[in-house]
Amino acid sequence: MKIDKKHLLNYSIFLPYMILSIVGLIVVYSTTSATLIEYGRSPFRSVINQGIFWLVSLVAITFIYKLKLNFLKNSRVLTMVMLIEMVLLVIARFFTQQVNGAHGWIVLGPISFQPAEYLKIIMVWFLAFTFARRQKTIEAYDYQALTKRRWIPRQLSDLKDWRFYSLVMILLVAAQPDLGNATIIVLTAIIMFTVSGIGYRWFSGLLGTITLTSTLFLGMISVIGVKTVAKVPVFGYVAKRFSAFFNPFNDLTDSGHQLANSYYAMSNGGWFGLGLGNSIEKKGYLPEAQTDFVFSIVIEELGLIGASLILALVFFLILRILLVGIKSQNAFNSMMALGVGSMMLMQVFVNIGGISGLIPSTGVTFPFLSQGGNSVLVLSVAIGFVLNIDANEKREQIYQEAEEEYHHRMSEELMSQSKVVEFKEM
Template sequence: MPNKVKKRHLLDYSILIPYLMLSAIGLIMVYSSTSTYLVSQGKNPNGMIISQLQFWGLSLVAMFFIYKMKTTVFQNKGFIMFAIVVISALLLAVRFTTLGKEINGAKGWLQFGGFSMQPAEYLKIMVIWYLAFILGRRQKYIDEEFKKAVFRPMLLVGFLIFLVAIQPDLGNAAILTLLVIVMLLSSGINYMYTYIFGGLGIIGSVGVIETLVLTKGSFVPARYQYVYQRFAIFLNPFKDERNAGHQLANSYYAINNGGWFGRGLGNSIQKKGFLPEAHSDFIFSITIEELGLLASLLILAILMFMIARIILVGVRSKKPFNSLMCIGIGAMLLLQVFINLGGLTGIIPLTGITFPFLSHGGNSLLIISIAIAFVLNISADEKKQKMDQEYQMLANQ
């Protein structure tokens, strides 16, 4: 009888096991990349790993409760709108009140005593959740009445992304914008919009890059000059290795030092003051330096497998909300991987986006864990629905 099947028996281990493996690898790399830095600052070498472990413990608790919920709870309009109001208030507070803390030129953190949070990280899952709910409910007329179905939600989401951009945190703003496009193109709208969005995106990107190059960033406000600097040096960081190209050049050195098999765990040279943000934005460079290219590619393969499984759950889902949630979460992780690796290898300009699981950051780990819990719950719900249908068919025979 399907009703007798416990939810724990429906766990998708093809997603859960990679999650646990990547979390464990991430904790090891966080300790390896932060302990030396903390010692050089005269601090406890275990400080950052303790914080990361605390967030992982909180993440596991959150995952347990989210997995136990019914998926219908996620589609409660009042609950979703309350969460939107809360995240909007946090974004306004971080930018316009004294609670906001500036780190690396962006006022994107809220400080509460010894605890800090980055609202832009939480906004990623909220945008996916909100659009999955709205677009899922409007499936019947989304293709025929695109403006009616999409225009108002886009105004709200656009306002929230604007609040992130003015921090300024253009890396997360770019990810959020791309997430919105992915959600829209996955929602059932006419395929012609794919060409429209794609064409406008390519033309806009080329136009911005050419304008920055030709004007040398002269029209860019002082607060956003770092954007021009990243565009100016990403193709050849060695022409300004001591200044704007410092991070990217040392990322290349770290990758080169690692070779195929690495220098050994804990033996990175570049993390010892040469490569800023070694424990966050450039953690994958340190991973290659210490573990080698082969081991790093294996880690990347595990992550790609998990992302593929998440998207597959979305593709196979019968319910629009479930499908859009999983596709959005898969896209969120995939975009973070592409933008982070693209930046540290010089394929695209640096954006300050962390690498999923490996980078130090409790907020990022918590949000990824919550997203995985959503997917595990949806996967179990879809399995249960399939079992119920099969049982009903057998009962009718």
Template structure:
């Protein structure tokens, strides 16, 4: 049977993706046009740039969807990609200019990219390959199949060494937002890899305990003293705002306090699209990190809930592809991509609402940023490809069964 992939496309994933992408273009225009006019620039400048990245993303989806995913199981290809990513992270940290207190962007003429964004895809790819190859051993030896009975790796080629070095390089920039997303995604992938369920409660308790201890220590010692710790100076203000954003409205608490004002202004039904007050210079990063605060201000709680529901629907459909997949690598890859998006939403919403310290993470699809949109689109492409391959295998298996039955 010659089954074409175009007939196996999962529209329950593609359509929400397209809707979110179009909504993202509308939100980018709404949050940037006023400032563009203020500076005498084309009000469509930012949305044109975002639209260009979206067109590239659509081409990437079409290309990836037609690929055979077997090349992702090649360890040599993965090793080359990991080494290249390490080099790019080192270049971004030590050979680029600082932007908003961090060294994370590599600028090449009119183009710029953030290696940490692409690491999220690479990390999911690496863990999916590692965990999928050890499924039989995990069923027998539990977590020891992944660690070989050793809590600390003894070889530099151990996957844990690669993962640790990559995360440290991101944290050093410092980009604690993306580092947090990568770590949380890795933990979820570990928990769904087949290890005993008791590890879920153990790791969850550890995360809550360590986080609570660190926040409590920061509150006791004081943010100013903690700011003297290397690599912590940049995030010290974020912790100060987390404890009480209204204590210093002109500095550390300015961003989070105005985020609260924006959400309060929105009420149930919002002020109307384009009518935000806070985006007019009051709320910094209103086009990226805090874009969802502006969405709530303009569309209200009802509109924001609708968008969140659509995002969660997309994530659940992606997770469902992983749950249904019979190939262990396909399953781990799809679950990893879904987990990555889920953690990005959690960290962003947690930051703008004050549930967790702000980490500078963008909201999927809505925030201005071509790199983020491209990474999310690549993730969607891989999941669509996985789903089509799994459907094809199921159809061929059923067809073969019918043929065998007819012959009998």
């Protein structure tokens, strides 16, 4: 019995993804058309570019959905992908021009891409692969199975340590500096570490450590002053983010301009919004409104109620992805899905936290709604992985149930035959 994957598609994940992607195209048009017209360009330019990336993403989802999962579990394929990613991160950091105070974009003619975006899904893949292979050891030795080597390798064999690879790639992202994506990768890695099979008490310890460290770090910056931090060459641009976090209204013409106007946009929206396309702040007041501060414009145009419905759909999608991971019987499948769900959740948290002033703004895009073809492609690839995993888990379950049913029928037939024999002998 062979079951075609197309009959096992998880529509509770695929349909929200489609809806959010279409809503994202509408939002991209709404946030970019006025500025494009002002500069004498076609109002459809940005949405067409976004749409092209989305169509490519649909092709990528179809391709990934048809792949056999053994491809993802091939260590040679994963090693090659990671080496290519490391090379691209080095090129992005040291051989590209700055954009808005940071490196990170590799431009090849009309095409540009950001390696740090792709590292998010690669890291999820790498950690899922690594932790899944150590399940028996984790059961026996708890967290020590994942921390038996040192952070800094002292011999060649130590280069196989998952922490060494993770640390190198995260540092390359942070050095661009791209603290937003670095934060998402670190938080996602911590969540995957805690769901790898180690004792639950370690999650509480890690969460407490992160909270305490973040509080002390922000307190230290507050005491020594943002201007002192700005003198460090790498963190000059990042220092402005902290300055805006502490009080955006102290410098409305520079560091606090974006966050303050984000507040104005959300205040303008009220409960029901000004109407789609009627945002005031996107018309030159809120810089780069179509990227990391896009949700402020969504609130301004659709109101708190409309924005909450979109946010609810995003959380529904994330929960359905996490549910795939929880139900999966295979360790790799489980951690891959949980990693993807955690990655999306952390991206929403960092973006909403930044535009609302709960955490320093980091320039992270909002999933599906922000302009950015790389972000759409990475999210779509992640969705493709989860859909593939879910279909394979369903197929394995069907095969298992069919096999159990077959054995049950065979045992019943044997029992009935034995009763017939006993009756004839009587």
